[in-house]
Amino acid sequence: MTDLQELYTAVLEGDAPSAKSLVQTALDGGADPQELLAKYMIPAMDEVGRLFEANEYFVPELLIAARAMKGALELIRPKLVAAGAKSAGKVAIGTVRGDLHDIGKNLVAAMLEGGGFDIIDLGVDVSPEKFVEAAREKGADVIAMSALLTTTMPGMKTTVDAIDQAGLKGKVKVMIGGAPVTQRFADEIGADGFSDNASGAVRIARQLLA
């Protein structure tokens, strides 16, 4: 039996090849996928978030840990699904109309994926209609929008309004972020959640679906 503490360390240190091979070996040896996730992988990501918020980890460390987590999760997920386990939720994510800056959006998507969410990546320059469609037809539980420019921030309000008009208010949660975006703006436009960093975004998404 592999020392599973190594799995925790591999995720924490962003070592995707080791994380994957450790999970594969453990699964082959009959380990319980739910246990791998709950006892080693999720605690590792929680620690990553803690280190990030304590300024001991920075964005690159966050990203490679999320990548290792994602790699390991891909091996585990089919078994979890077969056992009837549900994902943490489905998040449709994109930059708002007119905004092509997707580094922050990709970061949040990677962290959410590492946090066990299913991601529908709508890409950049996403129209309100496309966000609505993701909620209505693809079953997104959360719409996550980002904007890097104050020029494009009004697109967030337009999208929130479109979601309301589609009769989805309350059925789908909306979270927003991006350099110029604030909690105050989120409150003003009626978004359900806001985070100014990718690690916090995972916590917000969990809270919204709790």
Next chain:
Amino acid sequence: MRLKLIACEVLFRELCQALADTPHTVDVQFAPKGLHDIGAPGMLARMQQMVDAVDEAQYDAVMLGYALCNNGIAGLTARGIPLVVPRAHDCITLFLGSKEKYHDFFHANPGVYFHTAGWIERGTDAGELQQLSVSHQMGMDSQYKDLVEKYGEDNAKYLFDMLCNTTRNYSGIAYIAMGLGSDSAFEEQSRRDAAARGWSFTRVEGDMRLFRDLLEGRWDEADFLVVPPGQSIAASHGSDVISITA
């Protein structure tokens, strides 16, 4: 009037031309372009320091050669004399001569990166501010070899792709020609830059109107916000761009 102008160095050439023609007496302080890169709280703190350092007994008002600049002036407070600020999200409004023209161009051309003489000559290196910049803190200015050294080849490739390719969704450069003597050399440089990236190139005619209106004291409500003493600037998220907050 005797006026103080605090301005971004990106606007140097245009402001100098308008300064030569203004009937008012203007003292000028230019600040580094890199202020834009250190995040809104950092930029605001430095902007407020500059405003606070103005000898108010000498002037009728302080003018800002700035836009909202991604909230870098949101929260800025006028002290004993008014603060005059163009209603603009960023300096492209100033170069194009109206926020409506910018809005229409921006939404019709989402993949276009703007170039101006000042933007080119003031470079992309934020100098001493680089260490404080958000892109530096996020690792977006990393060299590939440094990423390999720190995180190994496999992760370095991933990180470089995720963090360092900041213009991957752009497809064109628009050079804003302001009718200055220096335009042709900078336009040529933009054209070469676009060709090297395989992007389209467009020349857009600029408009000196807002620079002249600012410096000549024509602070029309539609184009400028005059912040009374003791009050602060807020982002309005509407077509007026900025508003006053007590």
